[in-house]
Amino acid sequence: MKLKLLYAFALLFAISTFSANAQSSKMQPLKLVKYNDNVKAPLTSQELSFLKEVYADKLDAYVLDRPQKLKDLKNLLRNRILIREMPELVGNTEKYKTLTDAGLFNAYNSELAFDTSYNKNTFNVLKYNLEIHGRGSRIYRILNTNFFIVILSQHQ
Template sequence: MFQRLISFLLLLTVGYLSDAQTPTLKSSISEIHYDANVNNPLTTIELKQIKEVYGEYADKYVLDHPERLKGVKNILRNRVIIEEISDPKYSKEGELLSKVSLFTSFVKDLTRDDVFNPQTFNPLKYNFEFYSKHASAFKVDGTNYIIIIKSQYQ
């Protein structure tokens, strides 16, 4: 009986080790598809948003890099959705915006807006997980607004 158990475990181990040597295909990373609007020039408002967050480093880290600029345009134009929720049971969903830290890597004295305005909201100011494979939602404190960050892979 003991010899059978040893043989079984040995067979199982050999099978496991040989399987570990078999090449496997890694799941491919989804390609990012941009809407055609990212090829349009920056608007005055978008340029202001980039400069607000990147300050004197805007050219060096965003504006002088076409692919990075395309990614930022995609965030500003296509991936951040602000919705007002009229049904109170849905307005409680998501992390509070006040709990999301500011992106102060380039402009140390960046501050939150005193009053939320969906027309002037700058999503680049926040450390949202823009490069996640999943969408996320954030509740704007004291309002019925939610901010949805769509995945770049959707």
């Protein structure tokens, strides 16, 4: 019995030591988001159509009537999302995720569907549930193309 009690205390001590060490390794604080002046400009017709497609009848309540949300989305579309052709990444799957991995952002519009082809003029990146708030940048491959979505961190 004493041996079991001794093992239990040793295990609890090891767990508490590990927990204390994990908590003491602090992450660097996030930098404040800096917005470029281009977020002050009104939405373009293309940006508005992308937002309408994703937010449907909730667009006014969840975006247009919320100045900070609108500013964040303009910043995302205008400054943080880049679509680049990078054939050197194709096949190097540990460096990126696919749009299928991300899934659809269809919380407000259940009619959204995955794109079956890529057209740079009509591709709506907002349709996808991409990691836009994490630390660091993210890369997603667009379908089976050489094009990739690069999402830059907002804390640069």
